[in-house]
Amino acid sequence: MNATSEPRPMATSHRIVPSAPASAGERASRISARDVTVHYGPKQAIFDVSIDVPERSVTAFIGPSGCGKSTFLRCFNRMNDTIEGCRVGGTITIDGEDIYDPSLDVVELRARVGMVFQKPNPFPKSIYDNIAYGPRIHGLVKSKAETDALVESSLKKAGLWKEVSDRLDAPGTGLSGGQQQRLCIARTIATGPEVILMDEPCSALDPIATAIVEDLIHELKEQYTIIIVTHSMQQAARVSQKTAFFHLGKLIEYGDTEQIFVNPRDKQTEAYITGRIG
Amino acid sequence: MTSVETEFDANTRRRAQVRQSLTRRNRAETRFRLLGLGSVLAAMAFVAVLFGNILSNGLPAFWQYNLQTEVYFDPDVINVPAPPVQEAGQSDADYQAASLAWQRRLAMVNWNRLITASIAQAMQGVDVEIDDRSALSIVDTGTRFVLRDMVLANPDLIGQTRDVSMLLSADGDNWSKGKLSRDLPDARQQLTRPARDAIDALTATGAIHPAFAWHIFTNVDSRSSPASAGLAGAFVGSLYMMLVVILLSVPIGVSSAIYLEEFAPKNRITDLIEVNINNLAAVPSIVFGLLGAAVFINIFHLPLSAPLVGGLVLTLMTLPTIIIATRSSLRAVPPSLRQAALGIGASRMQMVFHHVLPVTFPGILTASILGVAQALGETAPLLLIGMNAFVANIPATPLEQSAALPVQIYLWQGNENRNFFEERTFAAIIVLLALMILLNALAIWLRSRLERKA
Numbered sequence: 001m002n003a004t005s006e007p008r009p010m011a012t013s014h015r016i017v018p019s020a021p022a023s024a025g026e027r028a029s030r031i032s033a034r035d036v037t038v039h040y041g042p043k044q045a046i047f048d049v050s051i052d053v054p055e056r057s058v059t060a061f062i063g064p065s066g067c068g069k070s071t072f073l074r075c076f077n078r079m080n081d082t083i084e085g086c087r088v089g090g091t092i093t094i095d096g097e098d099i100y101d102p103s104l105d106v107v108e109l110r111a112r113v114g115m116v117f118q119k120p121n122p123f124p125k126s127i128y129d130n131i132a133y134g135p136r137i138h139g140l141v142k143s144k145a146e147t148d149a150l151v152e153s154s155l156k157k158a159g160l161w162k163e164v165s166d167r168l169d170a171p172g173t174g175l176s177g178g179q180q181q182r183l184c185i186a187r188t189i190a191t192g193p194e195v196i197l198m199d200e201p202c203s204a205l206d207p208i209a210t211a212i213v214e215d216l217i218h219e220l221k222e223q224y225t226i227i228i229v230t231h232s233m234q235q236a237a238r239v240s241q242k243t244a245f246f247h248l249g250k251l252i253e254y255g256d257t258e259q260i261f262v263n264p265r266d267k268q269t270e271a272y273i274t275g276r277i278g
Numbered sequence: 279m280t281s282v283e284t285e286f287d288a289n290t291r292r293r294a295q296v297r298q299s300l301t302r303r304n305r306a307e308t309r310f311r312l313l314g315l316g317s318v319l320a321a322m323a324f325v326a327v328l329f330g331n332i333l334s335n336g337l338p339a340f341w342q343y344n345l346q347t348e349v350y351f352d353p354d355v356i357n358v359p360a361p362p363v364q365e366a367g368q369s370d371a372d373y374q375a376a377s378l379a380w381q382r383r384l385a386m387v388n389w390n391r392l393i394t395a396s397i398a399q400a401m402q403g404v405d406v407e408i409d410d411r412s413a414l415s416i417v418d419t420g421t422r423f424v425l426r427d428m429v430l431a432n433p434d435l436i437g438q439t440r441d442v443s444m445l446l447s448a449d450g451d452n453w454s455k456g457k458l459s460r461d462l463p464d465a466r467q468q469l470t471r472p473a474r475d476a477i478d479a480l481t482a483t484g485a486i487h488p489a490f491a492w493h494i495f496t497n498v499d500s501r502s503s504p505a506s507a508g509l510a511g512a513f514v515g516s517l518y519m520m521l522v523v524i525l526l527s528v529p530i531g532v533s534s535a536i537y538l539e540e541f542a543p544k545n546r547i548t549d550l551i552e553v554n555i556n557n558l559a560a561v562p563s564i565v566f567g568l569l570g571a572a573v574f575i576n577i578f579h580l581p582l583s584a585p586l587v588g589g590l591v592l593t594l595m596t597l598p599t600i601i602i603a604t605r606s607s608l609r610a611v612p613p614s615l616r617q618a619a620l621g622i623g624a625s626r627m628q629m630v631f632h633h634v635l636p637v638t639f640p641g642i643l644t645a646s647i648l649g650v651a652q653a654l655g656e657t658a659p660l661l662l663i664g665m666n667a668f669v670a671n672i673p674a675t676p677l678e679q680s681a682a683l684p685v686q687i688y689l690w691q692g693n694e695n696r697n698f699f700e701e702r703t704f705a706a707i708i709v710l711l712a713l714m715i716l717l718n719a720l721a722i723w724l725r726s727r728l729e730r731k732a
Binding site: 110119 | 544612614615616617618619620621622623624625628632633636637
């Protein structure tokens with residue numbers, strides 16, 4: 001699917017400032033993106049997307065494959081920087097701070113904005129070291145006791161403590177897929193992020209593991225701002241408070257999840273939700 | 279009903295077509311498997327022939343014939359006074375001068391007379407008349423120095439009798455091993471008739487018998503007494519070169535591979551560097567020898583035949599191999615691991631050193647050891663920096679002149695004493711191959727050990 005090839009009349013919908021009509025005054029916006037564009041070499045992947053993500057809630061990015069939702073997600077912790085030939089334009093602020101400011105250290109940003117990937121990717125180290133690694137490199141823990149406590153609390157928050165407390169020295173790669181993904185979530189939590197980005201975190205998991213992770217996301221939103229990319233509309237409906245629909249690199253519609261699924265304003269959104277595109 | 283009939287027919291025909299093509303495909307697969315099996319068998323046969331040839335030719339060299347006989351350290355022959363003792367009041371310099379004078383007198387002794395006397399003693403009761411020249415031609419020419427060194431180490435030996443094992447000369451060894459035809463007329467034999475008869479007689483009495491030739495590992499090369507020539511000098515020379523190669527090429531190669539792969543921007547300059555590294559890997563090794571001669575010897579005036587220069591040249595040759603192999607093992611690390619590290623806020627350097635390198639360590643290690651093993655066997659570049667010189671000492675430092683194992687093989691293979699050195703050449707090949715197999719086995723063992731840990 002080529003994001004640039006299709007001539008399309010400028011839809012007004014991708015320009016909306018979303019929080020205004022749907023959820024005015026509900027919560028303070030935590031993340032704010034303005035006119036964000038992303039190019040991969042000569043090819044444009046994201047077209048002038050503006051969005052405000054509220055804090056302590058789950059925002060879902062949905063859309064057909066190749067619509068740019070993952071690319072856009074990676075703008076928030078600047079993972080796109082690691083991709084050769086990728087350029088990001090526009091501004092993204094977190095708590096009013098421009099994260100593309102040249103004076104900002106990307107390492108510090110990534111400590112604040114954690115990420116969970118599509119495929120569970122624990123380090124080939126012990127469960128304990130998987131969790132302890134982030135806090136150690138960021139200097140968040142000083143003693144063994146502090147580290148132990150942080151490992152335990154992170155694993156508890158990720159709902160994994162009961163399953164692994166007796167084998168913290170076992171390699172993280174030896175866990176089941178669902179456990180590995182929760183280990184990755186625990187690893188992310190351990191560095192004390194403010195925002196957690198999840199890039200299709202359940203796409204490699206079976207339905208039972210998916211349900212467990214979804215419950216976990218539900219609990220985590222009490223503490224963190226979560227943005228989740230998913231290709232499952234049911235999942236978006238289950239876990240998120242806000243939903244953004246992307247198509248061909250453009251933000252088509254953004255609003256409360258219920259409104260998007262029950263009463264979509266845009267024809268394309270409706271077509272996607274009812275299964276006619278995608 | 280007819281439509282069902284035709285559909286049935288179509289299905290049958292389709293199945294027959296598939297079956298037909300399946301037979302064809304199966305035949306092709308069988309053919310391919312047989313070809314593969316054949317080439318594997320052929321390769322194994324070549325290896326077997328090669329190793330069989332090397333072992334059958336080389337192993338006999340590790341057993342050389344010795345003459346076990348009693349030597350009387352005759353005081354009439356060893357006509358030297360008692361060794362000087364430092365007296366009270368004598369200065370160190372005076373004592374040293376006296377010692378040296380004594381040693382010089384010891385060196386002037388006609389030690390060969392002890393040997394001929396001892397052989398005559400051993401021949402008592404054997405019906406062979408043997409002249410002194412023939413007797414001396416039986417044992418290695420270095421034997422006289424062996425006797426001298428015995429007395430030098432223990433002057434009390436003078437006047438005593440000792441059981442001494444003398445190495446047979448190259449010709450004597452050849453005769454004992456049956457490598458010289460007994461049908462040749464005297465004029466074409468390398469040993470005189472009395473010498474040959476004496477060897478046969480002493481072999482019958484058990485005085486001449488084969489023994490394991492440890493001196494191959496402890497002696498240096500020798501042209502005057504070929505039977506005692508050994509590999510120690512070449513071995514130590516090669517060892518020094520390997521040290522230089524390991525100390526230089528592994529750190530430089532691995533760090534440049536890490537830099538190029540993980541940190542360097544991808545642009546024209548790095549592309550150019552990459553292309554050049556790949557080209558360097560394909561440069562014939564003798565060209566590196568020319569480069570070494572031009573740069574290290576002509577410009578930097580480093581000594582000729584020195585293991586340091588050899589090591590530097592081999593480092594240049596090994597670097598591209600190590601860089602390429604290290605880069606490919608870095609490239610094989612799944613991107614998910616890098617993303618995991620970066621996603622949690624690791625810096626690029628932390629990502630490389632905490633996560634990527636531990637995973638690639640076995641691969642880097644294997645690449646390094648294989649590169650070093652390749653350098654160990656390299657001959658051509660060493661010839662151009664003078665390492666084909668005849669050097670008969672064990673180098674104490676990498677700056678001293680030295681031989682090297684592969685060059686020693688080359689030198690022995692060209693030795694004019696063909697019928698003795700052919701065997702010895704194969705023996706040197708066995709030593710070199712054993713060293714290589716050891717290095718490769720180490721690489722495999724380390725790799726499997728580290729991979730199990732990871």
